[in-house]
Amino acid sequence: MVRHTIDVCAVLRSAVNQTYGNLLTRSTGMAVRHQIERELAAIREGGITSLDFSHIGMMDYSCADEVVAKLLVLLENDDPTRGGYVVFLGIGEDHLELVESVLEHHGLALVCMCENGTPQLIGAVSEAERRAWEMVRSRGHAAPAELADEFGFGEDFVAEVLDALSRRRLVRWASGSYLALGAVDVVQ
Amino acid sequence: MTVVITVPSSLDDQTFEQVLEQLAPVAADAKVLIDARHTTWASPYGLTALLTLAQSREVKPLFQGPEKDETASYWSRAAFYRYAEELFEMHGKVPPTRPAGESGTLLEITPVSRNDDVHTVVERIKTKAATILTTNLRLESRSVMGFSMTLSEACQNIVEHAGRGGWVAVQNYNFRKRMGRHVVQIAVCDAGCGIRQSLESGGRRPMSDRWDDGIAIEAALIAGTSRFPDPGRGQGYKGIKGYLAKWNGKIAVRSGTSRVAILPDWDDEDVVRKDRLAPMPGTQLLIVIPEKVDR
Numbered sequence: 001m002v003r004h005t006i007d008v009c010a011v012l013r014s015a016v017n018q019t020y021g022n023l024l025t026r027s028t029g030m031a032v033r034h035q036i037e038r039e040l041a042a043i044r045e046g047g048i049t050s051l052d053f054s055h056i057g058m059m060d061y062s063c064a065d066e067v068v069a070k071l072l073v074l075l076e077n078d079d080p081t082r083g084g085y086v087v088f089l090g091i092g093e094d095h096l097e098l099v100e101s102v103l104e105h106h107g108l109a110l111v112c113m114c115e116n117g118t119p120q121l122i123g124a125v126s127e128a129e130r131r132a133w134e135m136v137r138s139r140g141h142a143a144p145a146e147l148a149d150e151f152g153f154g155e156d157f158v159a160e161v162l163d164a165l166s167r168r169r170l171v172r173w174a175s176g177s178y179l180a181l182g183a184v185d186v187v188q
Numbered sequence: 189m190t191v192v193i194t195v196p197s198s199l200d201d202q203t204f205e206q207v208l209e210q211l212a213p214v215a216a217d218a219k220v221l222i223d224a225r226h227t228t229w230a231s232p233y234g235l236t237a238l239l240t241l242a243q244s245r246e247v248k249p250l251f252q253g254p255e256k257d258e259t260a261s262y263w264s265r266a267a268f269y270r271y272a273e274e275l276f277e278m279h280g281k282v283p284p285t286r287p288a289g290e291s292g293t294l295l296e297i298t299p300v301s302r303n304d305d306v307h308t309v310v311e312r313i314k315t316k317a318a319t320i321l322t323t324n325l326r327l328e329s330r331s332v333m334g335f336s337m338t339l340s341e342a343c344q345n346i347v348e349h350a351g352r353g354g355w356v357a358v359q360n361y362n363f364r365k366r367m368g369r370h371v372v373q374i375a376v377c378d379a380g381c382g383i384r385q386s387l388e389s390g391g392r393r394p395m396s397d398r399w400d401d402g403i404a405i406e407a408a409l410i411a412g413t414s415r416f417p418d419p420g421r422g423q424g425y426k427g428i429k430g431y432l433a434k435w436n437g438k439i440a441v442r443s444g445t446s447r448v449a450i451l452p453d454w455d456d457e458d459v460v461r462k463d464r465l466a467p468m469p470g471t472q473l474l475i476v477i478p479e480k481v482d483r
Contacts (some may be wrong), residue, residue, distance in 0.1 A: 060344075101427065132370075
């Protein structure tokens with residue numbers, strides 16, 4: 001599995017020609033998202049892309065709405081077989097609350113990597129989705145039948161929940177199994 | 189004939205209403221003299237609102253500044269005269285304009301009309317704000333990011349909705365009269381189209397007979413309604429309110445003839461909503477963040 005990383009701060013500097021490294025204002029966010037979309041389109045086939053926010057300073061709601069929420073909406077509405085899976089890196093404590101609020105506003109969720117390298121699910125997900133996602137994450141990959149007993153519901157229900165996560169690009173379906181985004185390298 | 193408008197000795201968001209009340213019966217194209225000779229104190233809101241007032245007049249108003257040297261010097265350091273000289277016909281003593289950045293204020297009066305201005309404002313205040321918030325207001329360091337967000341969203345309202353440029357100023361001072369503790373005040377004022385007209389322009393007026401400036405402000409501030417149909421809009425005020433709720437701050441929005449405020453427990457003098465005020469073009473935003481007190 002090919003992994004790509006997009007440095008959001010580098011995109012910011014190139015898209016709006018500013019040196020501050022702050023994701024502020026809606027028009028800035030729009031310019032950054034458009035450039036990320038172009039980069040994703042060029043590299044996405046079958047791949048997972050890490051969006052690295054490590055070097056971002058300040059962030060506001062309007063810009064986060066453009067860069068994070070609108071990008072996720074776009075990916076969710078795209079054909080999942082084309083790839084377009086993204087994992088977010090470097091979203092620090094300072095940004096987390098703001099990003100979560102924007103995700104909740106739209107009913108969206110994303111996978112971000114904690115500082116210790118563990119994938120974390122943030123945003124709007126149901127209890128069942130969160131549980132299923134955690135079970136896949138801890139295993140690296142899983143089929144519905146493998147989770148049904150532990151989940152306490154039938155295989156069909158688990159498959160439905162995992163399908164929903166897959167449509168939202170929070171897990172990836174491949175070869176009869178659902179893969180946790182952060183663990184895909186391990187199982188390929 | 190020139191109509192004399194007397195500026196109160198202490199000029200803030202509350203007493204600025206006295207200026208507007210005097211101005212209400214005066215035609216927009218009448219010559220007015222804004223007489224601030226006896227003014228001895230002004231908040232960031234007072235100073236930015238004065239500039240906004242000048243912007244809204246059809247005929248350039250006359251201006252006579254504070255007689256007291258200390259006050260005039262502060263107004264100059266806050267960059268009031270830098271912009272006032274373009275908007276007013278100056279009378280009497282005008283203190284020398286100070287170079288930008290010499291003020292000692294948190295953020296001297298700064299024009300906002302483009303997105304780049306918002307970036308500049310946030311960047312310029314970043315380091316000073318971190319010091320003031322954590323030292324003077326005794327807030328935790330995580331308050332700093334939210335402060336920048338608040339400032340950015342407040343200024344963006346001008347760029348996105350006002351239709352003309354406005355002003356922002358930020359100051360830290362000891363709010364002895366009301367609270368006996370330090371506060372940071374952010375004032376963002378414009379003389380643009382105002383919230384009611386902004387929402388009407390996007391077809392966002394509710395299907396109801398009840399529609400006025402107060403309802404329009406509540407729609408924007410409380411319900412997060414924006415003139416844009418995009419469901420991601422309206423999160424700016426939501427973010428600001430969340431930040432202020434966390435740090436016990438206050439926000440008041442004045443537009444047209446109404447003013448709506450979200451009040452923390454320490455403010456028992458202000459009221460949540462005022463209607464039938466003297467008209468003022470555009471939108472004037474006041475944000476106050478208080479020093480943390482041990483309970």
